[in-house]
Amino acid sequence: MIDGRRVEELLRELAPQVLGALVRRYGMFDACEDAVQEALLTAAQKWTVDGLPDNPRGWLVTVGSHRLLDELRSETARRRREQAQWLATPQSALLGAPADAEPDTDDSLSLLFLCCHPALSAPSQIALTLRAVGGLSTEQIAAAFLVPQATMAQRISRAKAGVQAAGATFAMPDAADRDARLRAVLQVLYLIFNEGYAATTGPDLTAPQLSDEAIRLTRWLRRLLPDDAEVAGLLALMLLTDARRPARTAPDGSLVPLAEQDRSRWDAARIAEGVALVSEALPRGQVGPYQLQAAIAAVHDESPAMADTDWPQILALYELLEQVAPSPAVTMNRAVAVGHVIGPRAGLDLLSTLDADTRVRDHHRLLATRAHLLEQAGDHPAAAAAFRAAAARATSLPERRHLTTRATRLTP
Template sequence: MTERTEGLLRELAPRVLGALTRRYGQFDACEDAVQEALLAASTQWPADGVPDNPRAWLTAVATRRLVDHVRSEAARRRREATAAALAGAPVISGVAPEQVPEADDTLTLLFMCCHPSLTPASQVALTLRALGGLTTAQIAAAFLMPEATMGPRISRAKQRIKTAGATFDLPPRSQWFDRLRVVRHVLYLIFNEGYTASSGVDLQRPDLVAEAIRLTRLLHRILPTDGEVAGLLALMLLTDARRPARTGPDGVLVPLAEQDRTRWDTDAIKEGVALITRTMAESPPGPYQLQAAIAAVHLEASSAAETDWAQIAALYRILERLSPNPMVTLNRAVAVAMTDGPEAGLKLLDTLETDERMARHHRLPAVRAHLLELAGDTAAAREAYRLAAKRTASIPEQRYLTERAKRLT
């Protein structure tokens, strides 16, 4: 299957799922039907060619799969509940383009996949499946777990949505703030897992990064005046712009200060900087906007030595007041170390020692090691690097941290 065809299927997946769910209800059954239609397309289109109306083709196949499902023995218990809705199903021999609703249900689907009854892990998995068009096997591979484990997780998520009584409608406006906050966070989690994989042999998962950016672009298109959606998109673009320089030829992690800046994606930087500049002039600053602004300051420096650390430290202070978080404090400690000296940064890190959220996280000893190295305490820095290496499940990060420790031997 070509990259163009795969991209088309991912673009059409939420639109077809939205059309079916809006017409027939039963999100879980409709989602299964759409997945089967996507699978059929991935095998038939490369051989037969992309149909003139690919959305209508997918809708027709998914509807047929849905009807078959309802008629099957496994779905017999639900037949009475769905018979009325399915009575008016379109003729499967061919679906005219005008029969396919043109409404964009992406936002409704995002809200449903990020239903508050689901755990964050289930929200991420369901979003990737329903809106990303990824198969269960692809999602399982992305998170380095067996398909036999991921499949039941997705099924439980769909069942929980059904049990919660969720309908295929946008929630009341009074609930938008919290639900949209969760949607943004889920997209942020998908991006982060792709940009720095939590475990495994690869530092990055470009497929997840691309999917997170694609879905966030969709959300920005639907909600162009939401400053935090725009800020999230800018943050992703600016962060991902550094990806080509983050690893060396042997896959070893290259820290920001040592990266070849000529390898950064200038188009992504221009787009991200323009987006965050415009957004911060039009919207009250939020956490994602501030993080994007910090990323922009880093990327606009022609070298590590020319980085405006004072501005970065100031932005982190605002971010910490607006959205207190140990990771924000951790990053601010680096900026403070660069402006006021490593001892000042280490003092700020001390405030995180009793934070349970950081108790086993590798980044705390990793940052401490870096600041200790800057302060000239090589023995303590070496031990901190070794501790950080033990705490991470990412093999590239383990190698990098272990190598840093060896340099100080």
């Protein structure tokens, strides 16, 4: 017998490879996914008793292919093929060579690009990536995003239909399109991580399952693209940010801001790995936004205390980041750095440039940033009012409580 946990980890690693192999060969994402899930279930039951086969990936491809071919030969599958043939797979391929002849290639990256197709919305890309590449069940994804399972199932189904309607093919994009598609993939992984590190809704500050999954998938992507500096930068950013997670919450689950965190609780191993990654990536050539954000995170993580933070360096990095990838979030963070380096009034002046930006003018983070700078400037009544306004707009309960507490502290 073999340890069940080891089998589970291996199956999660192999799942996207097997699904990619079947989709490339047969098309029909839905049917292939069902076949892979059956193959994984069979393997989980059989391998823990009989041990691993000589070629686990080939075993899964073979079993999945047999399951799929059985389905394709059914009347239901014949009607489906008559109505629509996704990815224009030739009939000869559908019922062609035996699965044992499957070449030893890894289609995982093509699968990830397919799940992050630009025709899909960001929520659809996230859901499909977690389902098809991450191997999470619909129930697990729904629980992580605090939505009903039926809602998430519909979202995933619409994502698959959207890819089909866009006429997507299961292949790596050409050189002209590859960089743009890779940026979309990195954005999806970062969105998954952020939702796990700071949940946008619900009673909990974090959803560790999502941030852990994002790190796992980004590690896997780095193995596939070891020379891509932005992939390394994203992994470094995730590790350096997630290293602080143990200190972000108090025993009662409330939020602990960076300035008040017990830095001895930060994960030193993740910090060391993240610093090494960004140090390796930055000198390679063109600097991208994930590398710059990782560098900023490294400055914070290597500071033994808030008072020792090298704010001039952080400000310089944010100024460069705003040139490379301007966004309201970057401007807000740069305003905080300006507040530390030049003064809070200068930070407020910079922040005021976002007042007319419809993307963030009513967002709680803009109000919270203004409140922070007003507090630094000594204008406690205005800061308290801004904290209360931010709390009213926050959808995360721990954030709302934290902002309310900050307002109460500043109210006479």
